[in-house]
Amino acid sequence: VAGTVRCQSQRCPPLSCGPDEAPALSPGSCCPRCLPRPASCMAFGDPHYRTFDGRLLHFQGSCGYVLAKDCHGGDFSVHVTNDNRGRRGVAWTLEVAVLLGDVAVRLLQDRAVTVDGRLVALPFLLEPLLYVELQRRTVILHAQPGLQVLWDGQSQVEVSVPGSYRGRMCGLCGNFNGFAQDDLQGPEGLLLPTEAAFGNSWQVQESRAYRSGLELPAVLLEMEWSRRAQEQLLWDLELLTGAGLRLFWPPWAQCCGLRDQAQCAWSQCSQPLGRTGGGPEQ
Structure with missing residues (x-):
């Protein structure tokens, strides 16, 4: 509790859950x-x-x-x-x-x-x-x-x-x-x-x-962008395909069709100077 772990033993009764x-x-x-x-x-x-x-x-x-x-x-x-x-x-x-x-x-x-x-x-x-x-x-x-x-x-x-x-x-x-x-x-x-x-x-x-002062400063968020983009691409592909794919997607890769290539992980093109595309603007 509050960062301190205290252990004690407790005997649990047998548990048998139903099918649902x-x-x-x-x-x-x-x-x-x-x-x-x-x-x-x-x-x-x-x-x-x-x-x-x-x-x-x-x-x-x-x-x-x-x-x-x-x-x-x-x-x-x-x-x-x-x-x-x-x-x-x-x-x-x-x-x-x-x-x-x-x-x-x-x-x-x-x-x-x-x-x-x-x-x-x-x-x-x-x-x-x-x-x-x-x-x-x-x-x-x-x-x-x-x-x-x-x-x-x-x-x-x-x-x-x-x-x-x-x-x-x-x-x-x-x-x-x-x-x-x-x-x-x-x-x-x-x-x-x-x-x-x-x-x-x-x-x-x-x-x-x-939000509070605990959030990351903007400069740190910007520095994190490149690393997280690469890591997240691989993670998204693995989650969406369920097949554990590991792919390299270079910055000049073409946009993928979310509807045609059903489960594509990125909804924007990846460009050398940043990501652009047709997502909804907020």
């Missing part, structure tokens, strides 16, 4: 319990979104957005703040805000974490609501009831919710109803015609207020 259940841990508990099988949503790249129902979206908005939210019970809300690094038509996830009632957790660059504006050391426990830990190079947030958020400290975030939230979710991650065809629902529950309209409908102004 999976074991899950509650903050502060060593013994798992059965919860309805979870689904996960991911934001990665510049950025791309894979919804709870498996739909792949491409949206380069550079503001704050609702990523995943319990729109029925209001248990939690996960927001992302995207940054365009001074370039139109491209963005990346700068930070993640997890709102749990009156508690606000921010997952920042380089795996820094704040709780209600205070920088905390990991692991951090706030029983029974919240537990945040660092596993290898990934920050993992566990929250009641069954919410899990994984953050790589750079630009990739994954949100997992138990099956008890089926049909209750909203945001860029979709509604988690088992049908990918209706994932482009805006806050009013209406299907929107384009991914750009859908993404913009979930914009939230207050996400900008989550």
Whole structure:
């Protein structure tokens, strides 16, 4: 807790989950319990979104957005703040805000974490609501009831919710109803015609207020661009193809067709003087 690890033994009773259940841990508990099988949503790249129902979206908005939210019970809300690094038509996830009632957790660059504006050391426990830990190079947030958020400290975030939230979710991650065809629902529950309209409908102004002096200075963001672009390209291709591809994509490569070459990782051309292309302008 607060950066100090204390160990104690606890005997857990045998656990046998049903076919539609999976074991899950509650903050502060060593013994798992059965919860309805979870689904996960991911934001990665510049950025791309894979919804709870498996739909792949491409949206380069550079503001704050609702990523995943319990729109029925209001248990939690996960927001992302995207940054365009001074370039139109491209963005990346700068930070993640997890709102749990009156508690606000921010997952920042380089795996820094704040709780209600205070920088905390990991692991951090706030029983029974919240537990945040660092596993290898990934920050993992566990929250009641069954919410899990994984953050790589750079630009990739994954949100997992138990099956008890089926049909209750909203945001860029979709509604988690088992049908990918209706994932482009805006806050009013209406299907929107384009991914750009859908993404913009979930914009939230207050996400900008989550920022503090802990964010990276602009000069450091610029220095990170080249390295992260190369790393993210390989990572995106691996995620999208599922085949572990390792490809070299030179700066003069042609634009890929997102629709024709279904699952291409980049939605913009790569040019020697920077990335340009036809993404929606914010």
